[in-house]
Amino acid sequence: NGFGLYNTVGNVWEWSADPFTPGDGTARAMRGGSYLCHDSYCNRYRVAARSSNTPDSSTGNIGFRVAADPR
Numbered sequence: 001n002g003f004g005l006y007n008t009v010g011n012v013w014e015w016s017a018d019p020f021t022p023g024d025g026t027a028r029a030m031r032g033g034s035y036l037c038h039d040s041y042c043n044r045y046r047v048a049a050r051s052s053n054t055p056d057s058s059t060g061n062i063g064f065r066v067a068a069d070p071r
Helices: none
Strands: 013-019 028-032 047-054
Touching: none
Parallel strands: none
Antiparallel strands: 013 028, 028 047
16 A cells, blocks of 8 residues: 555454355454464464454454544
């Protein structure tokens, strides 16, 4: 991109508006990975990683990304 940023991953799984499974209204897709990922049980700390959880879950390793248009 114009800022020279590539493959940026935050410190939490990032919520997505998309359902994890098409047609399923409960589980939402999460992307990225979190500080809880470790080689012994989670090799998915990358932008393309995808997981799911329900919106009513309570955890500290799921968040969202806020982006601003610099124009």
